[in-house]
Amino acid sequence: MPAERILVVDDEPDICALVSDILTDEGYQVNAAETADMARQQVQANDYDCVLLDIWMPGEDGITLLKDWKEQRTLHCPIIMMSGHGTVETAVEATRLGAFSFVEKPLTTAKLISTIRTALDVHQQVKPLNVQNHEQPVGNSALMQRLLEVCARSARTNDHLIAVGEEGTGRQTILRYIHNLSERHSAAFILMDMSPLFATNLNDDDWSKFNTGFVDAIKQAQGGTICMPDIHNIDMTLQKRVCELLKQLVALKMFERFNVRFCSSVISSRENDYLPELKKIFALTVLHVPALRDHTEDIPELVNHLIDTFSAHENYPYSKCSIAAQNALLHYQWPGNISELKLIIKQLLLTTSEGEISVDDVASILPPANDQLGQANANIEHMYELPLREAREMFEKEYLQYQLEKVNGSVSKLADRVGMERTHLYRKLRALGIGAKDST
Template sequence: MSAHHIFVVDDEPDIRETVKDILEDEGFVVIAAENAEAARHALRERRPDLMLLDIWMPDLDGISLLKEWAEDGDGLPCPIIMMSGHGTVETAVEATRLGAYDFLEKPLSMAKLLLTVERALEADKLVKENVGLRRRTPLVHEPVGRSAVMQRLREQVKRIAQHDTWVLITGEPGSGRETFARFLHSQSGRKERPFVDLGTSALTRGNAARELFGSEENGRIHYGSLEQAAGGTLLLDEVADMDLEAQGQLLGALDTGSFLRVAGSEPVPIDVRIVAATQRDLKEDVQSGHFREDLFYHLNVVPLHIPPLREHPEDIPDLLNHYVDFFAAHEKLSYRRFSVGAQNFLRNYSWPGNIRELKNLVQRLLILGAGDEITLSEVEAALGNTPVVSVQPVEGMVSFDQPLRQARELFEKAYLDYQLEKHNGNVSKMAKEAGMERTHLYRKLRSLGIEIKERR
């Protein structure tokens, strides 16, 4: 497991060394700095997981340094615990206002210091998890299914996870590539560290280096995906979409084991497991000249192929039950069961969108349907691109026993989810039919946590 990195910034050598020794005894990796300039330099070398920052220092006080980082476009680089032997209530209030996690008075109680550090790291972890949930990041769970193929895949992933090797996951859209990547991370020694999902289609020409490696501009540091995932796992989603320039930049970093931020001068070491995922055949892309052969062999250390849902239909009943339970628990939707006829029909359905299509179907039926049982006719209507609302009474679309705002949000989610499915993720067509400006539509999708890339 990769240990947490902590920066200790204090102008008193005895305090620096004492705190450093105690934290190292607890298994942390500690870097000490004696003033604000040394702290800035340390940040250029590595992004820490937490910082202990003294207030009174000879070159610049800690509050001013905290304010400098707080006003940066990227915000504070990590959770920060302030320390002072001459603190006041006003100073502590100002530090908290600027985003500091806590304020410790000197002389330091080492027991309180360790407890505060542990709580700050745990709070930061929870914040990141909550951000992921708001973006509708799937909760990590063991891939569902009792078929022989799913049992074999789960065991294979558990074996791979014990080795810090890179993995190339292939499979059709919606087949569960990201689920298996997250499951791999959760089974590995890096599971307590970040999991960062980078959609490589966002690496447009000219910005790839900044997104991957970060940048240093006017003394301010923007951390790229490789540093955000430090100690953990970086998923390169749809890696085949990377242009050749971005491929070359990534390959150079992988070859040397380090990279330079844009406009930076200090090399930053790479400490991540890279998992690449794609729906395309990279060997064909290599032959056609669209993907670098040397990068392919870097990424394809261990190949893992996820079969389409139509090749293991015996798992469909378990998947239906799983997602009914999931949405009932996490989105407070009413529990409904699939009738035997509906389940048999879905076992014989071709599932072009694979597990993602099944998940979206379950969510739609729970939001728009009424009654304890999901019938065959209801399922046929939903899969036939006929909105379920057309065959249900208005009062059955959402529960009336909830606040208007929550009911409206559920309807908007269902409506926009249906429109995305209908137009295969084409936002222009969707905006035209919905009668919305594209910019307003994008804003609405983000506010509801609906990922457009899932439909493509």
């Protein structure tokens, strides 16, 4: 692992040299700058993990440079302010502008190293996400179009958000999509690492580190979005502590001061565990993300989108997906939702050698039909609860998908098999969102 890189900005060459020597001995890569302009040049040329910035410098001072970096969003690492003439007011102003911490001169080696180590540890807990992320919600079904309309409306507000859905439905994708649609799109979308809270024996030091990391993430996200995903995986006692932390930060107006939108995600079966408490803290917009089995007509479009994405951005070999293979995928129940579909598509791209994914390729990877028997029975039980029109449509879709798979996607053969006139059958398949070959 490469050494972490630190920039020291101070107008006194002796201090630059001393601090550089200390940090180099600690194993860091260190650069120094004696003016604000030199610091800008260094930041433009290198990626830094931490910056030590002197407040009082001739010409442009450290506070002005800090403010410029935060407004221009040119630096995405913790900044530690240094001063020999520190005041409470100056420290508060630096923190308000987004500085991680404040150390007084003369510097002590122990204090300096401890502050830097804490800043670096905390910074590892937050993950700024590239706004050009290639994941996006895909689908033209009525269900997805309604969800995308809600996303568009949410992007025009500053309400805090929570995405509710089954595992693997793409809840975080929806939250990122709203961020990218909104006026916040040029600012950071920061995904908190919640794994430290999954421990059963979390001690006070670990909690304090998470607490500090979350506050620092709010500062880093200035003007953007901070996401606390899958809080349902945390022990109920810790969930209460997290909610108390959020209450305190709301009372201190931290989200307002840094113009940060809070969002979270939770699986459907656990939403009542903590959603009521969050609603007491925030004005929340709740986004319900559907299970893939509820909009299977989107699968052909999703499959083609995933193939293009994995081939273009993740170096997977490209293969076209045949209509018969698409319909085999349509017939599967997808208990793991879109996450499972992504995994299956990656496996198909790696194992298909003919340049086109066939129905046999799909059959070799999907679980055997008897593994889906329980899912099918659950679907039948669900069908009994529907109005007659919806139940009939659900049965027709299942029936025609099954028969189409048997005839390898050929509509002419399907028409003979099910006893329907071909033109009427085409209309029926289109209405049900089932893809098929156009040739005979």
